[in-house]
Amino acid sequence: MRFLNLKNRYKYNSKWTYPGRFSEWLSHDEDSDQKILEICVTDGTDHVAKAYFGYLTESRGGRLCCLEIFVEAEFRRKGIATKIYDLAESLYYDKCEPYPGNSSDAKMFWEKRKRN
Numbered sequence: 001m002r003f004l005n006l007k008n009r010y011k012y013n014s015k016w017t018y019p020g021r022f023s024e025w026l027s028h029d030e031d032s033d034q035k036i037l038e039i040c041v042t043d044g045t046d047h048v049a050k051a052y053f054g055y056l057t058e059s060r061g062g063r064l065c066c067l068e069i070f071v072e073a074e075f076r077r078k079g080i081a082t083k084i085y086d087l088a089e090s091l092y093y094d095k096c097e098p099y100p101g102n103s104s105d106a107k108m109f110w111e112k113r114k115r116n
Contacts, residue, residue, distance in 0.1 A: 010048060010080060012041045014091065019054060022067045026054045036067065037091060039084050048075045053088040053096065063097040064088075069106075081109060 016035040019026050026036065036054035040047070051069035056062055066088070071080050089096050098110045 010041050010043055010083075012039055012084075012087065014039045014087065022052060022054060026057060037088055039087060041080060041084065043075070046072070048072055049080050049084060051081075051084045051088070053092065056099075064092055064094045065097055065099045067099070082113065085113070 015038050017038050019036050022036060036052050039049075039051045039053075041049040049069070049071040052067040053064065054067055056065050066085065069081060069084065085096055098106065102110065
């Protein structure tokens, strides 16, 4: 576990894993299996957030996207989702783009992220 860099209050663990339910959304290289990035965040005792990132198929835009993210209600509006996106971008060495079918909460997040 490493710190997420929010006053050293939250820790994260990241791992490369197989896409499972996301496999139909992802691009596949003929030479290797596509893996996705899973990031889990805790505050030391409780689960705070979890996210999955990967590259979409060309028909879905072919870009790096967050496939799913969930932050527990009591931990929202604390910068956790922003730090998770920043971490994913640093591990992929690429910019993450909004997923085309985002929820209204995700659309608000991306509007704020684009302004900063």
